[in-house]
Amino acid sequence: MDAVMPQECETAQAALGPRCDQTPQWAQLRAYFERQGRQLDLREAFASDPQRFAHFSQQAPEVFADLSKNLWDRGSERLLLDMARACGLQRHRDALLTGQAVNITEQRAALHTLLRRPRGLALPGDEPWVAGALKEVHQTLDAMLAFAESVRADAQITDIVNIGIGGSDLGPQMAVVALEPYRVLGKRFHFVSNIDGHELDRVLRNVRPEHTLFIVASKTFTTLETMTNARSARAWFDAQGGQDVARHFVALTSNVAAARDWGVTTTFGFADWVGGRYSLWSSIGLSIAIAIGDAGFRALLAGAHAMDEYFRTAPLEHNLPVRLALLDVWYRNFHGFGSRCIAPYHANLRRLPAHLQQLEMESNGKRVDHHGRALPYATSPALWGEPGSNGQHAFFQLLHQGPDVLPLEFVAVREGMHALAGHHQMLLANALAQARALMQGRHSDCGHRHFPGNRPSTFLLLDALTPASLGALVALQEHRVFCSGSLWGINSFDQWGVELGKQMALDLLPRLQSGDVAGLDASTAGLLQRMR
Numbered sequence: 001m002d003a004v005m006p007q008e009c010e011t012a013q014a015a016l017g018p019r020c021d022q023t024p025q026w027a028q029l030r031a032y033f034e035r036q037g038r039q040l041d042l043r044e045a046f047a048s049d050p051q052r053f054a055h056f057s058q059q060a061p062e063v064f065a066d067l068s069k070n071l072w073d074r075g076s077e078r079l080l081l082d083m084a085r086a087c088g089l090q091r092h093r094d095a096l097l098t099g100q101a102v103n104i105t106e107q108r109a110a111l112h113t114l115l116r117r118p119r120g121l122a123l124p125g126d127e128p129w130v131a132g133a134l135k136e137v138h139q140t141l142d143a144m145l146a147f148a149e150s151v152r153a154d155a156q157i158t159d160i161v162n163i164g165i166g167g168s169d170l171g172p173q174m175a176v177v178a179l180e181p182y183r184v185l186g187k188r189f190h191f192v193s194n195i196d197g198h199e200l201d202r203v204l205r206n207v208r209p210e211h212t213l214f215i216v217a218s219k220t221f222t223t224l225e226t227m228t229n230a231r232s233a234r235a236w237f238d239a240q241g242g243q244d245v246a247r248h249f250v251a252l253t254s255n256v257a258a259a260r261d262w263g264v265t266t267t268f269g270f271a272d273w274v275g276g277r278y279s280l281w282s283s284i285g286l287s288i289a290i291a292i293g294d295a296g297f298r299a300l301l302a303g304a305h306a307m308d309e310y311f312r313t314a315p316l317e318h319n320l321p322v323r324l325a326l327l328d329v330w331y332r333n334f335h336g337f338g339s340r341c342i343a344p345y346h347a348n349l350r351r352l353p354a355h356l357q358q359l360e361m362e363s364n365g366k367r368v369d370h371h372g373r374a375l376p377y378a379t380s381p382a383l384w385g386e387p388g389s390n391g392q393h394a395f396f397q398l399l400h401q402g403p404d405v406l407p408l409e410f411v412a413v414r415e416g417m418h419a420l421a422g423h424h425q426m427l428l429a430n431a432l433a434q435a436r437a438l439m440q441g442r443h444s445d446c447g448h449r450h451f452p453g454n455r456p457s458t459f460l461l462l463d464a465l466t467p468a469s470l471g472a473l474v475a476l477q478e479h480r481v482f483c484s485g486s487l488w489g490i491n492s493f494d495q496w497g498v499e500l501g502k503q504m505a506l507d508l509l510p511r512l513q514s515g516d517v518a519g520l521d522a523s524t525a526g527l528l529q530r531m532r
């Protein structure tokens with residue numbers, strides 16, 4: 001595919017620097033890794049550098065981060081920083097934040113940070129259209145929050161059903177679950193995403209039309225799963241004698257015309273420069289706004305904005321999203337680690353791994369650079385995880401004693417928000433113990449009792465899980481993903497990889513009825529015949 005590129009594949013290149021492997025630092029990093037990176041021992045590193053924790057830990061808005069238990073040292077960090085500078089990371093960051101068309105395959109900006117920018121705030125270098133777009137953002141936000149407040153005050157509405165998938169589901173769901181203690185009383189929240197009717201059916205069996213608000217959340221308003229679920233919800237509503245569709249169905253979309261055609265009169269829009277996985281800050285966040293109200297939603301945005309400003313202004317060497325991304329590149333391309341485990345030590349963050357999976361893997365699961373050329377190195381790790389302490393009793397065995405090294409990312413919260421004695425301290429002690437045990441290990445002459453140790457982890461610590469700290473935490477992860485994608489020279493803002501399967505599903509659907517297997521491979525044909 002490298003030799004002759006069809007014209008429609010040509011993408012205008014944003015003002016970017018060289019790809020990471022085209023910088024002089026790439027070869028230096030390779031040599032450094034062979035010389036002293038590969039065999040770095042964390043226990044020795046701490047013993048020989050009393051300042052290691054101070055150097056590799058830092059406070060960012062709302063998030064304290066300890067990166068010291070990772071398999072790197074000041075030398076590798078310095079080279080990685082130099083590489084980032086040589087790649088033009090700062091320029092690319094500024095292009096992102098000021099509305100340049102960084103999503104070059106779709107020729108548009110990725111300006112989710114505008115959704116959390118305070119009214120009227122201009123950044124140096126803003127594209128000319130940005131000031132107008134910010135006005136519209138605030139108009140929609142005000143209208144969406146006023147609507148959310150009216151729903152909160154409406155005692156008749158007891159159930160909110162968000163119908164959406166991918167970014168129109170994961171972010172809102174993660175936040176509504178995370179902010180449970182801040183939620184309005186007397187309302188239940190349901191998230192229906194799967195095309196599998198079992199999911200919608202379970203919800204419909206537990207709600208009444210007159211007490212339910214259905215939110216149809218879809219940027220494109222064409223997604224098969226969402227439109228199918230929305231149609232079924234609407235049919236159920238009518239069949240149950242539901243009255244006043246306008247009051248019980250609302251749409252969140254950038255395709256407002258399609259939503260109107262579908263029959264929804266209340267719609268809240270957002271622009272096409274908001275990617276699905278970055279859309280929880282837009283009207284897609286309506287379920288969050290109903291849950292935590294105007295003040296709560298604005299605090300969520302403010303927390304994210306604080307992280308945006310910090311990302312924009314902090315020097316690279318103290319810039320947490322940048323440092324996390326440097327580590328991600330170091331791990332993926334030099335150590336060769338293929339995955340990252342997310343371990344939120346907070347039950348309310350149980351949907352965080354799912355949200356981060358889409359954020360990281362849909363953004364950076366790419367194999368070509370900005371010119372469509374195949375990359376000679378790996379990109380996004382596979383993300384996975386479960387809340388601690390549950391994970392300890394399931395897969396931590398592999399983390400401690402398996403033959404592979406899998407970096408772990410702890411997310412812990414200093415203050416609990418319940419009155420049950422002792423639990424929160426035990427939870428924190430477990431998080432600390434796991435990070436320490438993974439690093440320290442424990443020698444035994446008896447093979448199965450031996451813990452090799454030297455297993456890396458990052459530790460993120462919030463003071464409390466609030467709308468603001470959640471906003472900052474998620475924005476931190478967004479920027480980290482942007483930075484690693486930037487170094488890898490890929491477009492983190494498209495997702496062409498999800499298209500092929502969608503098209504094939506449309507082809508196979510009628511074949512399941514007709515039994516026509518012409519042109520199919522033998523396996524698909526055989527399975528299809530069994531399914532009929």
Ligand SMILES: O=P(O)(O)OC[C@H]1O[C@H](O)[C@H](O)[C@@H](O)[C@@H]1O
Pocket residue numbers: 165166167168217218219220221222223226276277362495498
């Ligand atoms: O919001 P929608 O247009 O319905 O899209 C929902 C989701 O489906 C797509 O296939 C993409 O993979 C996701 O990035 C997107 O968030």
